[in-house]
Amino acid sequence: MVRVNSMFNVKDEADAQQVKQMARQLIEQSRLEEGNLSYDLFQGSTPTCLLFCETWLDNDAFKAHVASQHYTTIMPKIQKLIVGNKDLKIFEYE
Amino acid sequence: MVRVNSMFNVKDEADAQQVKQMARQLIEQSRLEEGNLSYDLFQGSTPTCLLFCETWLDNDAFKAHVASQHYTTIMPKIQKLIVGNKDLKIFEYE
Known part of the structure; x- marks a missing residue:
């Protein structure tokens, strides 16, 4: 299984x-x-700190997700509001 | 390093x-x-779904945390409001 934590900050509430x-x-x-x-x-609790927390059955499922139409359409718009770096962690586990 | 995801639900907002x-x-x-x-x-986005997301330098730091006075005092009170099981994931990484 795959757990994704994508943590990032935005400018304001x-x-x-x-x-x-x-x-x-x-x-x-x-x-x-x-x-x-x-x-x-x-x-x-810091309202400008946001976190996508996702769980996928396997890497193939996660790869299909990041290639999906909804991801490739919506995420770039979200990306524009991110300030600083994204803290992206991808964990594989049984 | 250690990343902790402790996800749980509560009864209502x-x-x-x-x-x-x-x-x-x-x-x-x-x-x-x-x-x-x-x-x-x-x-x-489901307001009754809450997630502690933590990052620790190593396992010793995490163990000291769960033995700390503030954790052992406060977490049992939070625990009482949790419904169903906690989805606890602990990941070690470089």
Whole structure:
């Protein structure tokens, strides 16, 4: 199985709200993908800190996700609101 | 390094708010611990889904955390509001 943690910051709470809005459709469609076990966007106690936490059956499922139409359409729009670096961690486990 | 994902659900948004309230002190004190690199409580787009996402320098730092006074005092109170099982994942990485 694959657990993805993609943690990032945005400029302010208004941008955080906008990312959460844009992410709704991405969450909905990602959860329908074959091999998805969990997928959500989380907001930290620091409201400008956001985290995609995802669980995939295997690497193939995760690769199909990042090539999917909804990901390649929506994520670039979210990317524009990210400030600083993304802390992306991908863990494989049994 | 050690990344912890502790994901759980609570009964309703009022309980989610209560957990976030209780977690404030736990977050503050955990971030001061030696070997802590990040520590926050995140709330999902499903507001009753909460996630502690933590990063520790090594296993010793993480073990010291779960034995700490603030953890052993606060976490049992949070535990009472958790419904169903906790999805706890602990990843070691370089």
